[in-house]
Amino acid sequence: MKLLVTGGAGYIGSVVAAQFLEAGHEVVVLDDLSTGHADAVPTGAGFVEGSITDAGAVLRGAGFDGVVHFAAKSLVGESVANPGLYWESNLGGTLALLEAMRLAGVRRIVFSSTAATYGEPERTPMRETDPTRPTSPYGATKLAVDTTLTVYARLHGLGATSLRYFNVAGAYTAPDGRVYRERHSPETHLIPNVLAVALGTRDSLSLFGDDYPTPDGTCIRDYIHIADLARAHLLALDACQEGRHAIYNLGSGTGFSNQEVIAACREVTGHPIPVTLAPRRPGDPAVLVASAERIQDELGWKPDRPDLHTMVADAWSALTS
């Protein structure tokens, strides 16, 4: 297939683009480099520097079979401070992309949705049928795109899949030896921030809260290895059916507390990793753990690397090699 990968210069999009190339597909990356890096675009992919609002010029008459859509603003805190930017980029940008697809006759899309569409969970593990009450504009814009995809599938015959990622971690080494790793600036995610202390680029890890109703008082999250997550996109694109919008959670199904993550990082790096207790971060639910049963049942996906130690070790070796 000939595929457009929006956001393919970012952490997740670059790995998925690499895996699609490995599987023999033709890939063009569309990325405005607002948070991504041109040198993350895999060798062999075409690259257009630009916004998803200009997707029409790329798609028109070019024979694309599908779009894999990662391009988005994705910082919860920034979305609270500047919701307009999130509605404009995430919902407005995606509407422009969907219209460009409709006009160019491109019939399949796989979309990066998020656990943040659910908000505070009513039960654990979380299922796709659970209520969606996002607690941030970021989660709300992603949910609005999910809803729009349902409508485009029903009214315009689009084949759409939303993958609701939980906490993506680790690094990917492609068969050609190239290493893809997380490079956000600012970095808000826990594992890269903990590893930055071991690397010496941060003095200590600010731990946001230790008074949550969990066994050790710190938040619990469901980490999924970037290689496992990326593989799900290939299955999802193959399974897209015109007129149907499917939604799948993507997590490993096991929760680890922030303290357990820090302990795993100490073990992998051999560094004591000093921690400074900080106030809770607004909007952080105590526990987010996925039920990934639906994608296991319907697409046959299951994680090969659910072990937290492996994710941390892969992230660490990508940082230090």
Ligand SMILES: NC(=O)c1ccc[n+]([C@@H]2O[C@H](COP(=O)([O-])OP(=O)(O)OC[C@H]3O[C@@H](n4cnc5c(N)ncnc54)[C@H](O)[C@@H]3O)[C@@H](O)[C@H]2O)c1
């Ligand atoms: N990292 C996670 O744990 C996580 C969890 C849930 C969902 N997601 C979603 O996955 C996707 C990828 O996340 P990531 O961690 O790789 O982020 P990232 O910031 O590394 O990648 C996003 C890419 O999109 C590009 N981009 C942003 N807006 C654009 C626009 N308007 N036009 C063209 N390109 C644009 C950026 O330059 C960047 O290369 C996002 O949609 C994010 O919301 C990520």
Ligand SMILES: O=c1ccn([C@@H]2O[C@H](COP(=O)(O)OP(=O)(O)O[C@H]3O[C@H](CO)[C@H](O)[C@H](O)[C@H]3O)[C@@H](O)[C@H]2O)c(=O)[nH]1
């Ligand atoms: O320096 C840090 C960074 C994070 N944390 C804590 O570590 C946990 C995980 O935080 P992350 O920022 O790594 O991940 P989130 O669970 O907040 O968010 C991620 O997963 C969400 C869904 O679960 C959304 O999809 C979101 O886009 C994605 O970044 C939270 O308790 C957070 O407060 C710290 O204590 N210190």
